Amino acid sequence: MEWWRRFGPPSGNEPELTAPLGRYVIVTFVKGTDMGPYEAARHIPGVSGHELSYVANKHFSIVLLNEAVADLVNAQARLDLSQAWGDGTAVAADGTPSGSASATAASSPTTTPSSRKRRCGSTPCSPTR
Incomplete structure (x- = not known):
């Protein structure tokens, strides 16, 4: 599963980042937690806020992020364990506010x-x- 391949520069060229997978995973986490690139850089060794901000602004978009989420959801739905829970047409919730x-x-x-x-x-x- 290469969900991270959805991200990259708008030109469509290969990213010129060192370790693009690692950078895309970190930026996905940062975007998902709404932490912000500079706060994340204070807590994650080896990256700078500038670098995370650049990757988030130049290699990510809402459309690309949604496509990556769809890739992951579809991959998870194909797992045997997921199929044991049902066909995916219904959900259950415990009432916990979220x-x-x-x-x-x-x-x-x-x-x-x-x-x-x-x-x-x-x-x-x-x-x-």
């Missing part, structure tokens, strides 16, 4: 920017910087 921290905070009538805190499930996460 949503972005900003959406949850924005929907609270008493929330002000100074009192806004990130939440992970039902417990507060450590604050972001």
